[in-house]
Amino acid sequence: MTRIACLLVPDLLVAAELRAHPELRGEPLAIISGPDPRAEVVGVSGEAARAGVRPLCSVAQARSLCARLHVRVASPSLEGAARSALRDVALSASPRIEEAPRVSGLHAGEAAVFLDATGIDRLFGSEAGFAGALLGRAERLGLPAVIALADSRNVSLVAARSLALPGSGGVEIVPPGGDARFLAPLPLDLLAPDADLAGALGRLGVRRLGELARLPSAALATRLGPAALELRASARGEAREPPLAPVPDGLLEEASDLEFPVESLEPLAFVLRGILSRLLERLEVRGLACGDLFLSLALLGGGSDDRRLGLAAPTLELRTVLRLVLLCVEERPPPAPVERIAVRLEGRAPRRDQLDLFRPAGPAPARLERLLAELEVLCGRGRVGAPRVLDDWRPHVFEMVPFAPRSGSPSAEAHRSAPARSNGPTPAPGDRERTSLAVRALRPPLPAQVQASHGQPERVRSALANGRVVRAAGPWRTSGGWWCPERRFAFDHFDVETEDGLVVRLRLDRIAGRWEIDAFYD
Amino acid sequence: MPPVPGPARAAPVRVDALLRDLGARLRRASAPEEPLARSPTGLHEVDRALGGGFPRGGLGEIAGPAGSGRTSLALALLATATRAGECAAVVDGSDAFDPPSAEAAGVALERLLWVRTPRGGAEAIRAALRSVERLLEARGFALVLLDLAEARGGAVPGSVWPRLVRAAAASRTSLVVLGARRLAGTFAAQSVELDPARPRFSETPALLEGLDGRLQLVRNRLGPAHRVAAFRLPSCAA
Numbered sequence: 001m002t003r004i005a006c007l008l009v010p011d012l013l014v015a016a017e018l019r020a021h022p023e024l025r026g027e028p029l030a031i032i033s034g035p036d037p038r039a040e041v042v043g044v045s046g047e048a049a050r051a052g053v054r055p056l057c058s059v060a061q062a063r064s065l066c067a068r069l070h071v072r073v074a075s076p077s078l079e080g081a082a083r084s085a086l087r088d089v090a091l092s093a094s095p096r097i098e099e100a101p102r103v104s105g106l107h108a109g110e111a112a113v114f115l116d117a118t119g120i121d122r123l124f125g126s127e128a129g130f131a132g133a134l135l136g137r138a139e140r141l142g143l144p145a146v147i148a149l150a151d152s153r154n155v156s157l158v159a160a161r162s163l164a165l166p167g168s169g170g171v172e173i174v175p176p177g178g179d180a181r182f183l184a185p186l187p188l189d190l191l192a193p194d195a196d197l198a199g200a201l202g203r204l205g206v207r208r209l210g211e212l213a214r215l216p217s218a219a220l221a222t223r224l225g226p227a228a229l230e231l232r233a234s235a236r237g238e239a240r241e242p243p244l245a246p247v248p249d250g251l252l253e254e255a256s257d258l259e260f261p262v263e264s265l266e267p268l269a270f271v272l273r274g275i276l277s278r279l280l281e282r283l284e285v286r287g288l289a290c291g292d293l294f295l296s297l298a299l300l301g302g303g304s305d306d307r308r309l310g311l312a313a314p315t316l317e318l319r320t321v322l323r324l325v326l327l328c329v330e331e332r333p334p335p336a337p338v339e340r341i342a343v344r345l346e347g348r349a350p351r352r353d354q355l356d357l358f359r360p361a362g363p364a365p366a367r368l369e370r371l372l373a374e375l376e377v378l379c380g381r382g383r384v385g386a387p388r389v390l391d392d393w394r395p396h397v398f399e400m401v402p403f404a405p406r407s408g409s410p411s412a413e414a415h416r417s418a419p420a421r422s423n424g425p426t427p428a429p430g431d432r433e434r435t436s437l438a439v440r441a442l443r444p445p446l447p448a449q450v451q452a453s454h455g456q457p458e459r460v461r462s463a464l465a466n467g468r469v470v471r472a473a474g475p476w477r478t479s480g481g482w483w484c485p486e487r488r489f490a491f492d493h494f495d496v497e498t499e500d501g502l503v504v505r506l507r508l509d510r511i512a513g514r515w516e517i518d519a520f521y522d
Numbered sequence: 523m524p525p526v527p528g529p530a531r532a533a534p535v536r537v538d539a540l541l542r543d544l545g546a547r548l549r550r551a552s553a554p555e556e557p558l559a560r561s562p563t564g565l566h567e568v569d570r571a572l573g574g575g576f577p578r579g580g581l582g583e584i585a586g587p588a589g590s591g592r593t594s595l596a597l598a599l600l601a602t603a604t605r606a607g608e609c610a611a612v613v614d615g616s617d618a619f620d621p622p623s624a625e626a627a628g629v630a631l632e633r634l635l636w637v638r639t640p641r642g643g644a645e646a647i648r649a650a651l652r653s654v655e656r657l658l659e660a661r662g663f664a665l666v667l668l669d670l671a672e673a674r675g676g677a678v679p680g681s682v683w684p685r686l687v688r689a690a691a692a693s694r695t696s697l698v699v700l701g702a703r704r705l706a707g708t709f710a711a712q713s714v715e716l717d718p719a720r721p722r723f724s725e726t727p728a729l730l731e732g733l734d735g736r737l738q739l740v741r742n743r744l745g746p747a748h749r750v751a752a753f754r755l756p757s758c759a760a
Contacts, residue, residue: 362609362633363662371660375637378649378656383638387621387631398621403635405609435564435601436627437732437755438594440618440671464588471721473728495730502589503721503730519620521721521733521757522593 001176003127004244005117005149006100006156007090007134009082010164012111013043016082017072019142020256020274028053029070030062042074043109055109077255077340081278083111084253085141088282090115092137093130096244100157103192112160114153116244131171137285141278150174150182154191154239158183158209161190179237184210193231200224209235251294251344254279261300261337268338269326275343276325277318288347289314290321295328298340305334311369314348320370327377362405372403393480394489396441396518437521439505445516448506457506460498462517467499475508495521561665561696563598564628568714571739571751575599577711578664579694581687583741585704586716588671591735593618594627594755595716596667596700601628603696608664611635611657615650616672626758635663647677651686658689658697665696670705683709704740713741719755732756 009015013031018024028051031043041062044053051066063069083099090097090113100112117130124130131147138145147170148159159172159182174182186209188201201224206212212235221229233239254275262268283290291314297305309324325343355361363371375384385400448462457469474494481487490510497503503521508514561582562575569575576582576599586592603610605628612619617638625631635657639649650668657666670678683706690697699706704713719733732755739749 358607360606360608360664361662363660367660367662371656374656375653378652379637379639383640385636386634387619387624387636389622389625389631396620396622400636405633435594435598435755437591437730437757438597438623438627439620440588440593440616441620441623443617471723471728473723473730497721497723501718501721503733519623520588521730522589522591 001118001151002243003117003120003149003151003176004153004156005093005115005120005131005134005147006112006153006160007086007115007138007145007147008100008110008112008157008160008163009086009138009143009145011043011045011109012082012086013074013079013109014045015143016075016078017043018045019082019085019278020075020078021072022142024070027070028066028068029072030059031072031074032059033074035073039073075257077257077342081254082143085278085282086111086113086138086143086145087247088252088286089113089134089138089141089143089145091247092286093117093120093134095246097247098153098244100153105192105195106189107161107192110161110164112157114156114244117149127173128171131173135170141281141285146170146172148172148174150237151176151179152237152239153241153244154234155179155183155237158186158190158234162186180213183235183237184208184213188212188235191231191234194227197224197227197231201228249347251346252279252282253342253344255340255342257340258338261339263337265326265330265333268329268341269322271341272325272343273318273322275341276321279343279345280316280318280321283345283347284316286347287350289316289350291346291348293321293325293346294344295325296342296344297334297338298342299334299336300339301336303336305338307332309373311373314350315366315369316350317366317370320366324370324373324377327374331377368403393478394487395478395491395493439519440522441519442517445507445518448515448517450506450508450515452508455492457494457496457515460496460504460506462504464517464520465496465498465500465502465504469496469498471497474506479510561599561698562602563595564602565595565598565751565753567751567753568595568598568737571737571749572712572714573742573745575602576696576698577744578696579691580696580711580744581683581690581706581709582696582698583704583706583710583713584698584700584716585702585713586737587702587718589718589721589733590716591719591733591753591755592671592700592716594733595714595735595737595753596669596698597624597627597629599665599696599698600624600634600667601630603665604630604633606664607633609633609635609662610665610667611637611663612667612669613637613639613650613653613657615639615646615668615670617641617646618669618671623758643673643677647673651678651682654686654697655689658686658693658695661693661695663693663695665698666690667698667700669700671700671702673701673705678705680707683707708741710741711743712739714738715740730757 028048029045030041030048030053032039033042041055041057053062053065094115096116098114120130121127124133127149134147146160146163148156150156150159159174163172188207212232220232256271293309295307309328386403387398388401390397446462446464448460450457451459459468472494475492477492479490481489492508494506496506504517505519506517560575562569584592584595600610637653639646654668687709714737716737719735721733722731724731734754736752739747
């Protein structure tokens with residue numbers, strides 16, 4: 001039998017505000033519809049409600065009832081993020097979820113999400129265990145939620161709404177097949193009927209779901225129309241519902257509208273810390289880690305500054321991600337004051353690392369990725385990595401590849417020369433022969449004035465080496481790329497010792513007809 | 523008839539035999555690694571002068587003029603570390619690192635992290651020093667080579683060295699600074715100064731055979747100083 005769970009936050013606007021501003025917890029709080037002085041209260045915390053503040057009253061009335069009242073304007077960004085967080089809690093248990101449609105009236109402030117809980121007791125031990133675990137996750141994301149399980153979406157939603165009534169707990173489990181019996185004593189309001197229909201039923205004296213369920217369907221349809229018939233089916237737990245489908249995985253987003261435009265890094269860092277911490281909590285609840293990150297800064301006067309930060313290895317470390325974002329902002333500050341910050345994250349499966357028995361432990365993957373990202377910010381993109389020599393006719397060509405020391409298998413050479421445990425990496429007997437003379441590259445090559453006789457350099461003048469050529473070896477001729485004008489090259493290379501004792505690698509570019517020094521022996 | 527050993531008795535014997543057989547190749551993740559005291563160059567004379575190599579968890583210096591063989595010595599250090607399976611890093615403040623040359627010297631390039639700092643004097647040095655700090659903080663690198671051969675005297679603030687020395691000690695990394703002159707002063711555990719090397723050419727055909735170098739251990743907090751070592755660097759073509 002299908003089992004559906006409904007996770008419901010009774011007052012989402014208040015929950016969203018408290019989630020972003022935890023310092024307001026325990027304080028009387030009212031959410032108003034806008035910055036207009038005539039704005040109405042649309043959400044009230046428990047403390048404010050106890051002081052007598054009710055939705056739909058004006059700000060002045062609310063303040064007269066509670067002098068300590070904190071008033072905040074409803075933020076669509078925070079509300080959207082809280083809704084997404086609720087979805088994340090549901091997705092942490094099941095891929096088949098669906099958000100409940102928004103309703104008006106008494107239940108306008110609620111947010112609910114359905115999830116397929118069929119067979120979930122085998123995973124969590126029992127349905128009660130599952131419900132408790134899910135509530136724990138919601139609480140971790142700053143969402144005061146209730147949960148109900150039933151055979152259908154509609155009944156689970158009504159059961160969850162019934163938990164918001166005074167004296168109810170946080171969990172309601174309707175036993176399988178017991179939907180109609182459970183619904184019968186509940187008030188009709190829990191089905192959030194249309195106001196006209198509710199009025200008509202009220203005039204008929206129908207106030208409980210059981211009373212509606214007992215009405216004859218034909219007479220009800222004739223007098224009150226098909227909407228009443230649909231409501232009756234819901235009251236009997238017989239509403240037709242399509243099965244829940246798996247939802248595609250998207251980016252996780254959190255945003256914050258700033259109270260005043262911000263220019264300096266410090267207040268940005270403060271807001272970013274909160275946003276990232278909430279996002280990483282959401283990822284952790286879903287068993288994911290942070291992949292790519294998209295930062296969007298809405299600027300004063302229109303326009304936005306959008307950036308993308310690629311994290312090569314998924315991480316859940318707030319310090320790491322925050323540092324990367326701040327380095328990125330520090331490196332290229334936004335061109336105008338920032339009004340709104342939005343961060344979107346891509347969730348990825350966390351990377352596990354297997355240590356090697358035969359190789360020394362290198363840098364930990366998470367630290368290494370953070371390090372590489374930081375170094376790229378410091379030195380520039382493409383300037384950090386492992387060098388790889390290319391098999392190419394052009395002299396001394398190489399490329400930079402991502403540094404991933406653990407990706408390859410340990411070489412036989414590494415095995416052979418594995419160090420004795422207490423003496424460090426002692427070279428193997430054959431290693432000494434491999435040590436050879438190295439060069440220092442000059443990028444770009446240094447121009448040189450060369451006097452040559454019969455193709456042999458005799459005197460060199462440059463910023464590095466000067467004087468008569470004492471000894472020279474060469475030329476070694478290389479050429480290629482003739483089929484492509486941009487890649488065409490033709491060089492005569494010489495190893496030249498000058499009077500000042502330096503041995504330089506001199507070359508004649510036969511296409512440009514100029515001499516240059518591209519390296520020297522050191 | 524001799525008693526047949528049961529599984530309970532046979533298992534430890536097999537494990538012991540296996541451990542004996544694997545010997546030094548086996549590294550246990552659970553037990554802390556014993557201290558690796560030195561990062562050798564692989565050049566016998568040089569290592570003898572240094573007392574086995576540059577210290578792990580300390581700062582070493584290679585100073586010498588252009589053409590003295592200082593870069594070859596640094597690549598020899600990198601080659602020894604990377605061939606032993608360790609990770610190493612080059613922070614290239616001069617953008618002078620030559621990968622083909624390093625490969626020819628025996629450096630396992632896949633285990634070498636090359637950090638090319640932005641061009642330009644002061645900015646390059648600042649980025650190089652910050653990069654070294656990050657590398658040491660990250661841990662896991664056996665050797666970090668800081669190439670400041672093009673840096674002028676006074677370009678590196680003196681307050682950097684104690685910080686780098688502390689970070690190197692915490693990460694048990696050999697931090698080796700390559701320069702035209704000594705930069706770290708008394709913060710270096712070992713400093714070597716190289717004399718201008720003598721190039722060797724063959725007569726016919728004329729080929730560069732290599733360099734004959736000479737170094738002096740001018741500072742050694744770990745043993746006697748003022749040792750001299752001669753070394754020979756053959757050319758790849760020779």
